[in-house]
Amino acid sequence: MARELHLDLAIIGSGPAGLAAAVKAKQLGIKDVVVFERDERPGGILPQCIHNGFGLHKFKEELTGPEYANRYIRMAADQQVDIELDTMVLEIDKTRTLTAVSEYGGLRTYKCKSIILAMGCRERPRGAIGIPGTRPAGVFTAGQAQRMVNIEGYMPGEKIVIQGSGDVGMIMARRLTLEGAEISAVAEILPYTSGLIRNEVQCLHDFDIPLLLRHTVMEIHGDKRVEGVTLSEVDSGWNPIAGTEKFIACDTLLLSVGLIPENELSKMAGVVLDPSTGGAYVNEFLETDVPGIFSCGNVLHVNDYVDEVSTEGEIAAWGAQHRIKGKLFGEKNLIAIAGDETIGQIVPQAINGQRPVTFYIRVKRPMEKLTLRIGDVFEKKFAYARPGEMLRVSLPKKVFAEMKPALTRLNVSCEER
């Protein structure tokens, strides 16, 4: 039978969120901290992200993914953080009981004072977007291809079409070009790329990779291995426009059509999820509606920059410390944060209104020269906003001093000037 153990803090996932949370938790004086990592190495998805651009905020320099991970791995080692590798958390529940399994440790159960969820996200597969056609070899998600090329040394194909312009897809377009593959096209169903402009410029335009906006793969061809795809232009309702079909011969189709926060464990614990982010509803401590369970990084909402993921890990660690010490948050008097129809997602979804807070916001559609308003207490102007780039809005403490004490709701909206 499983041995039962006790922990102050369990962190699930050793990616940029989990490691930052662990380091911060130790700095804050939390003693028994264990990080559970299902992979054979720490760092989450970072070890396969060998491109640069990480760490500009946190370290004021441009690092690669493995370098960024190594900074935190070293800090974690300095703080004597216990990272359990090759260890899968099978279950957590409302009472913060966690069951994990590994080859060397067997099945173990932990009673935890606090849990930080930092499991990251997974990629949307082919089935989820229902691409018609045959089911040959040679259809991969962009992240899967990234792991193959950068970790395993496998070349997934030589003539490649990429569906979707998520960041990983665009980065892989460049990466596979550098490895000698031909990227015939990156097709995006939206009228704009869904990742960062920076990646559109540096990964596609700089390498003359054709970007086909308002295009989608209508059909996959090939019996054994992919032999080609049919692309079609779509109208504003994403319906294919007859007569615009074109066949492109290729041996591989990569999909970069969205990331989904991986909240299976959160659901087991009864954590309520926000359908707009796919992650938990949280307050400014990033605590979920299950007391003592926190959520940060891409399992909370898909971020653009790793630095912000780590910052969220630190916030969650700070919240966990309060919980472990039994300090009250004043969660009884929360102010709900509600976006209007211009807002795609917003985190946190509730605040206490006593402390400075940073909101992470995505607009629903591209906008120019806009003003973002939070209730009637705060506004900020932006030159532009796109769903692919998260807005970051920090509310200083003095804003709250001006708010009415009985306030229960703050509406967030954007307006073009």
Add this chain to the structure above:
Amino acid sequence: MTAAKAATLPQIGDYDVIIIGGGIIGAMVARQLSKFQGRFAVLEKAAFPGCGVSKASLSQIHLPDFCPPGSLKGKLCRDAPARFKKLAVELEVLYREVDELWLALEPEQVGDLEAARARAESHGATGYEIIGPQKIRELEPHVTPEAVAGLYARGLGVIYTPEWNFALIENAVQNGVQLYLQAEVIDIAKTREGIYRLTTRQGTLSSRYVINAAGLYADEIARMAGDGHIHLSLRKGTMLIFDKSASHLVQNMIFGSFSESHSQDIAPTAHGNLILGVHYVKTDKKSDTQVSREGIQETLKLGRQLIPALSEKDVITSFAGILANSNMTRDGDFFIAPSEHAPGVIHVMVGAPGLSAAPAIAEYVVDLLGDAGWRTLEKAGFNPRRRGWPRFATAPPEKKQQMIDTDPKYGHVVCRCEQVTEAEILGSIRRGARTMDAVKHLTRAGMGRCQGGFCAPFVLKHLADELKISPTRVTKNGPGSHQIVKMTKAEADI
């Protein structure tokens, strides 16, 4: 292949009975034959048995309420659930019991329910009950409020066909049957002594009796044997699999209406997902398993008529299978009969519910072999038991620890969505899985919500290591379906 080249192929076997096709019918017949004395072989054209129509089915074990009175299919699937239950114990494979709820959405359809009950009863099935909206709601709270009546029957089943297919073949092989993979039959000739000579891509084999269980290709095999008058008409059916997060929507095997173009059917799978089918279109291409945008939309529509809360967001994969009916029977009945022109050849051409009837079909085929002159002598020492393999995901906690104590690799979860461990993946390869798909069908690694996004590279590496081949030679489902094109560095460098 030219005749000259075929003539140079080596003779690789001499048998009493050869079964063409290692799908669920061929596998069931092989296992049944292995109870008797004799030399038997199964010829499978693919790299792994059961990858044709058998794989692309709903994997449901039905009662004979679809089968016209007096039909052969009704006779053969009368006690299908009981037979499957017994086999599940012997072969240590998954069998999940579910009940049937056949819905009428309009008052006029209530007559269809009565007719279904009458059909079932004509085949000796009992226990059918017509229920009203309130009882329907108790059984299935998410069913459309339009349901006016339902036909309710207990004790049907769902399985995962590829798992059964493999287990049956494994048990047959264990009892002396020879399995040839990638052994497509390209010619059948008959000697003066009445022995059939089968030319395959592996070599030639001879046998006195031949069972044609070639599924969609059974008409071509019949033609090779001299029966050119047999034709198959094909319908392609689209099915969808839903994420387990939608599983609370359906508890029973729910049917709606049936026609040439659809069979409205939504049910839990053996593994706890939901499967929805079937939208049919006519096709004349046997390899046409393409899923169309329209097919997916129409299938979803069928499902939403019964369960309005079904969301396309929860679809994790779609696939198509082909249903074949021969021109030798009426009303889509099974055609299981000796060849008119080639004595000793027995054709087995079955549409739905071929899976349900498969155990009885196997017995029926052995009877036909007896009629054709084969002496059926039971063999001492037939071992009906095949060892399944423990599944970490579904084992109770105390069993999980035991499994890890026996083999620590049960502690290493590789497929996170379905919680498949390294021990299971290695086990599947050591027991005969040679392709990515075979590992997937035997272990479920890659069948969850991320569809192999995380575990596929790991499975690929294990296949290469265990089979001692370059990763570039690992395939999805046989020659030509390689997963990767080359290594980024010369293999000697890494």
